Amino acid sequence: MIAKASAPAKTILFGEHSVVYDEPAIAGAVNKRAYITIKESKSDKSIFRAPDIGFEAELLSKQKKYILTKGKPGIIRYILESLYRAHDHSPIDITLSSNVPIGSGLGSSAAVTVATLAALYRYHNIRFNKKSLAHDAHMVEQAVQGVASPLDTLVSTYGGLVYLSRNKKVEHFKVNFNAPLVVGFTTKHGNTGKMVKDVKNLKNRNPKIINPVITAMGNLTNYAKQAILKKDYNKVGELMNINHGFLDVIGVNTLELSRMVYNAREAGAIGSKTTGAGGGGSIIALCPGKVDEVANAIARDDSILKVRFTRRGVSSRVYK
Template structure:
């Protein structure tokens, strides 16, 4: 038995951190994916491996433990939590391949979680739909991170460009954002759980100051929703820059991220900001024009990718999911 599933990474355009406290957010699936293949193990051990990341680990699925044979499988906590909850503990091999940098703020953990759940459910012949998959994927991320928004897992499950409301309802934009983006990312990985806890601690210490910042990020997201609906690229870029300033005030920026933000703007990006939790990871640059110049400028110092939005969400080989 072989079960294969894939899920896209994502860009958060607006609403990072604020979404954890009930504010809206906008995010979109990108044309970079994670693929999980599950097969029956030829030994008595379950194995999690990835040639792309250079690691292999032997899993104890009953106790959520592992022994590393090579490399450092940083994403393994999500795999162990999934197998502990949903697997029958029979020996399997999980093979991960991806073209999303781990810890870059492009939703690698959500894409791994969604694709692993889909592949595992399919492996066991379990009936499921996308709503159920998104719900369970969010539960896994919340368990591993301590606190998590349903945004990342929703995007990886459903694909497209979405607005997550204050009531946690998902609205898919009918019009596409007709522009390319450049992603700049550093070798310093962000830690979503750590950064979420850091902002929460800051909020607890200075609630009268931080609460209005969180609210303002939500207001920016609502303005951006209007800008997207009316294809107002100038307004969209301005709002990205304002959002970046507020994220900086929450302490999630770094010297490397800030450098890329300003390099992108100087090279002609209409807007640029952190995407994801910060503390490392990535920035996004909105490039209706000057895409190549922005890409080359960021690449002089850091890593860069050109990405576009994708309407495709999770895909399971030889199976249609509604």
Template structure:
């Protein structure tokens, strides 16, 4: 959405982007293996307008957060709340903004630390709003590329998968040569995300797996290659609508993720609790070391959600075909 005054100047630019979840391929995607991820029906919305007092500000009522920004030096003065997501917004501003004073408002219905790509969604939405605010042509390819650079600069290392999905929406297959293809289907099966209060650190977990691989190159190389083969099998199962096969591959994938050291007691508890309460398949989603699991539970989403919510946190999700846009408020 874009609000324009009578002189033709943009008064407010509003953009939103979906969260995402990785179905198959976390960690192995770092080593040129394929991955499958999908956008979900939880979104981040960013609005940008000129500041009236000469100071750039960022506010989010959802996160109970407010800060004054120095966009040129990528610094901030925290007024209330926890900094968290601000580093991604500052990095996006540094890459695209002219450092004139602006007011930014963030609305977020993606739980932080839930494995649903809140940072990628916020980054993509911020860049899209900035492009419109500054009259830059709306180009999804460019936004996804910039967003990946932002995430890499903040985290130290990042796969392009999250920002690709948050930009384009839908379910995508990222090939070994980094070509993106979109699944041409309407996949409506039920998923539940379970997440703990202990958040994973993507950069730390990627470095940990790399160190393990360096110490055991042949063994880890075989495991990573097998993960890639699971993705290829999952692609065929999704296209054919074979729910049993999808679930079986998720459970196999979980065992391999455990073997490379990214599982935790809390994640394992949720994985097996989900299966006990009706999930056909369940596995870590994202980097692990804390964070989240995804449970595939056709017809059992309520039971799985309630079971996970007893000791941790859970949210039911639906897959979404809608990517970043400038019309959502």
């Protein structure tokens, strides 16, 4: 039996970091995906392979450990935590294929986690729905990172553009806000767990300064929600630019990220900002009518992806 599953990457439009402190956020699934295939091992060992990134390891799932065969560790922790929670530790082969750059701020860990759990549930014939899958995937991310927002795994599970309120109520945008986006990403990968902890430490050291900034980021997200519902692209772009300034204040932007942000704006983007945890990773640029110009400007120094939002969430099936 072979179980296969895939899940989309995501981009956060508004609310990264502040969402950890119960402020609202807006994020959308994009048309880049992680694909997981699980089948019975031909040996007595469990093996994980990710040929796209040149990674291979033997998995000791019961101990949450691995023996590195080749490549550099990173995404492996999410695989091991998923196996620990949803696998009987029998020998299996797991293969990851992905067109989501690892560590680029597009929620690669969430996409991989959601796809891995969905494939494991199919492999073991465990019944699940999207609500339970999103919850379980969030628990995996939280176990690995220490502190994690439910937003990434929620979007990778359900797809579409979503608003997460202060009381954790999820609203799916019905309006078709499918403006062209350019994602720029650096060779310096961000570490979500580290960045979340760094912001928490900054907040603890300077509560009277950082707490109002976190609240302001939440208020900005609510303004953005109304702008999206009205399809007011210019307002959304303006709010993206302000949001980037807030991310500067909490210390998650880097020289490389800001370089891409300003290159995008100079080339015609109406809004650009860091997306994701920061410390490396990605920026996102809203650029109706200027996609090629913005992409070319960023690509002079960094890598780019042209993306659009997608309504397609997790997908899984079993082959006998």
